[in-house]
Amino acid sequence: MxxxxxxxxxxxxxxxxxxxxxxxxxxxxxxxxxxxxxxxxxxxxxxxxxxxxxxxxxxxxxxxxxxxxxxxxxxxxxxxxxxxxxxxxxxxxxxxxxxxxxxxxxxxxxxxxxxxxxxxxxxxxxxxxxxxxxxxxxxxxxxxxxxxxxxxxxxxxxxxxxxxxxxxxxxxxxxxxxxxxxxxxxxxxxxxxxxxxxxxxxxxxxxxxxxxxxxxxxxxxxxxxxxxxxxxxxxxxxxxxxKTLAVRMERHNANGMAVAKFLEAHPKVKRVIYPGLASHPQHAVAKKQQRGFGGMLSFDVGSLEASRSVLNNVKLCSLAESLGGVETLISLPALMTHASIPPDVRLSIGITEGLIRLSIGIEDVEDIIADLDRALAAV
Ligand SMILES: Cc1ncc(COP(=O)(O)O)c(C=O)c1O
Known part of the structure; x- marks a missing residue:
């Protein structure tokens, strides 16, 4: 089957x-x-x-x-x-x-x-x-x-x-x-x-x-x-x-790619890390071993001041730890999920204070993008 x-x-x-x-x-x-x-x-x-x-x-x-x-x-x-x-x-x-x-x-x-x-x-x-x-x-x-x-x-x-x-x-x-x-x-x-x-x-x-x-x-x-x-x-x-894993993942894939492309083109975003983008260093490996690129991505807005502003201004995206749910979650790994890693080690592996992680949900992607666009405008 x-x-x-x-x-x-x-x-x-x-x-x-x-x-x-x-x-x-x-x-x-x-x-x-x-x-x-x-x-x-x-x-x-x-x-x-x-x-x-x-x-x-x-x-x-x-x-x-x-x-x-x-x-x-x-x-x-x-x-x-x-x-x-x-x-x-x-x-x-x-x-x-x-x-x-x-x-x-x-x-x-x-x-x-x-x-x-x-x-x-x-x-x-x-x-x-x-x-x-x-x-x-x-x-x-x-x-x-x-x-x-x-x-x-x-x-x-x-x-x-x-x-x-x-x-x-x-x-x-x-x-x-x-x-x-x-x-x-x-x-x-x-x-x-x-x-x-x-x-x-x-x-x-x-x-x-x-x-x-x-x-x-x-x-x-x-x-x-x-x-x-x-x-x-x-x-x-x-x-x-x-039971709904397959249909959810298809939607996470589609929304993930759309949000990644939107962020990559945004002037206030320094870097987007999403394996589905050609700019990702291991894009070819991801393409070879994955059936899709999923709903997780990270993007860097350059400073704690800027990332704090994005997190404080989103409305649809919920500021929360965890990922993989139907709703879009946004977080700041350096101060949340990865706070237990010593700051020098954290920085050496690229987890800066400007790095925001998104778990892109399965809402209408236009709404997710509009929410991020509004929050980035406040930076
Ligand atoms: C990639 C990954 N592995 C393992 C874990 C640990 O799982 P749990 O929080 O269910 O104990 C997490 C939690 O966020 C995770 O993101």
């Missing part, structure tokens, strides 16, 4: 006991056993429950994985993946990886003897040069948040195969509709489902999708043992959101 059909039907079969087209929310902590050890596949909701199983089947199918596990947040899922590392292991991350991943690794995991390097993964040669005998994992975010740097997944996967490493890709910005890292050679995909997979800004969740059964067993062990599996109501919300 095609992607859109799978997104609507896999894991979402009618409820066998009632015929309900939409599976009920199993809001129960425990399941009765007919006799000792004789249950219907579920015993305690920390370990598993029907809504979680259903969502995990859908996501595994859409990303082309052997298995998927869903967590209470993107960070909870990423934490489980990083627990695959052992003391003494070294991991390479994309330079401007999500701030929470930077914080978790440099402020917490280092105390267990793991080592981390943050490098420009858009250059495979730099990835090769950063390898150490102890390197076990390469963790790529593509495009990166918020600098929209694109890394060549297939090229890094080749290096990973040669060196027998594990490759993780954060696919949050594009969703499996626009990019499928496992098909390009990655071993593990992570998502903040809070974003496009849910798509309606009404739940926090994460997903880990595994190509290899042995990784899947370890992640399932961590999910049920540490207890960060996603609750029934949140699984229901993400399952509902995923």
């Amino acid at each position: 095609g992607f859109c059909t799978d997104a609507i039907h896999v894991g979402q079969e009618p409820d066998p006991s009632t015929g309900a087209v939409v599976a009920p929310i199993y809001q129960t902590s425990t399941y009765v056993q007919q006799a000792l050890g004789n249950n219907k596949g579920f015993d305690y909701a920390r370990t598993a429950h029907p809504n979680r199983k259903a969502l995990e089947r859908t996501i595994a199918k859409l990303e082309g994985g052997a298995a998927a596990y869903v967590f209470t947040s993107g960070m909870a899922g990423i934490d489980s993946v990083l627990r695959l590392l052992r003391p003494g292991d070294h991991a390479i991350f994309s330079q401007s990886v999500y701030g929470g991943v930077y914080r978790l690794s440099t402020q917490f995991l280092v105390q267990f003897g793991m080592e981390f390097s943050f490098i420009d993964t858009s250059c495979v040669e730099k990835v090769r040069q950063a390898l150490r005998p102890s390197t076990k994992m390469i963790y790529v975010e593509t495009p990166t948040n918020p600098t929209m740097i694109v890394s060549d997944i297939a090229a890094i996967a080749e290096l990973v195969r040669e060196k027998k490493l594990t490759m993780v890709v954060d696919n949050t910005f594009l969703s499996p509709y626009l990019q499928q890292p496992l098909a390009l050679g990655a071993h593990i995909v992570v998502h903040s489902m809070t974003k496009y997979l849910n798509g309606h800004s009404d739940c926090v969740g994460g997903a880990v999708i595994l190509a290899r059964k042995e990784d899947a067993e370890k992640i399932f062990f961590l999910q049920r043992s540490a207890g960060a599996g996603l609750a029934p109501m949140d699984c229901f919300l993400v399952s509902r959101g995923i």
